[in-house]
Amino acid sequence: MKPFTSLSSPAVPLSLANVDTDQLIPARFMKRPRSEGYGGFLLHDLRRGGAGDTSAAVLDEPRFAGAACLVARRNFGCGSSREAAVYALADFGFRCIVAPSFGDIFASNAVKNGLVPARVAEEDVERLLQNESLLAGHPVVIDLAEQVIRAGNEVVAFDIDIGWKARLLNGWDDIELTRAKCREIDAFRARDLIERPWAAPSNNRPD
Known part of the structure; x- marks a missing residue:
């Protein structure tokens, strides 16, 4: 597994709470082999207008091209235990998810696949979702060793289990x-x- 120390990239602001694993990758796409890549199916129905909902279309905006960080609201990755939800995020290119809370199994699966589940206070997530530098598509810095997020002039601390932090820093x-x-x-x-x-x-x- 590739070690994670820090990254600098655009961060996609996903202003949604309770994003569940069924939304992250709808079950019908899980019949395909992982070798084909799951990134194109990430949040498929919320990006492509399933049931008239395009609340995740922000992922496809040019200003966030190449983003390796996703910022969302509380309870991200809730629902079923499907590890394919993490595969979809990783295959899309994400290496860090910032949210106030995560589904327990999702967070564990994320770490095992080299994806950082960075827990921040709800008020800090709201500040990030309104941060002008982030919204403009400028790089955000995620520093795992220091456990801070830097977006323009904004510096936000995040929490992560100490054992998970060691695994990610070392790529174990x-x-x-x-x-x-x-x-x-x-x-x-x-x-x-x-x-x-x-x-x-x-x-x-x-x-």
Whole structure:
């Protein structure tokens, strides 16, 4: 997984709350293989006017071309546990989602796929959604090490689980996270073999 330290890119202002995983990628598109890319299906119905709703059409505005950050309102990624919702965001090019709160499973899936779920206060999200520099498509800086967002002259702090932060900064997936603890694991095994020799497999027991 690619490490995340900071990024500078336009940020798409999505002025919606309670964006659920069914909206992030409608189920009918999940029949396609991931290898084809899910980015084109991100928020499909809210971008293309499904049921007359184009509230996510902002994603396609030229001023936000190449955006790697999305700013939304509370409870982003609620609903089902489908990891394809994160795939759609990642395949579109996003590496950070800024919101006051996230669906728990969505946030966990995001981190496992290198996507930063940056939690900010509701009043700070509203300030970002009205920030002139952000709305003009100027780059916003997301600094994970410092846990701050810089948009023009605005500086906003964000929260993230300390374990998730370490994973993202180092680019660790589940296997790499385990490997990072190899010394502790080896030390425990050696100690446990002495303290509980009867519990070890027969081929590992001391003579």
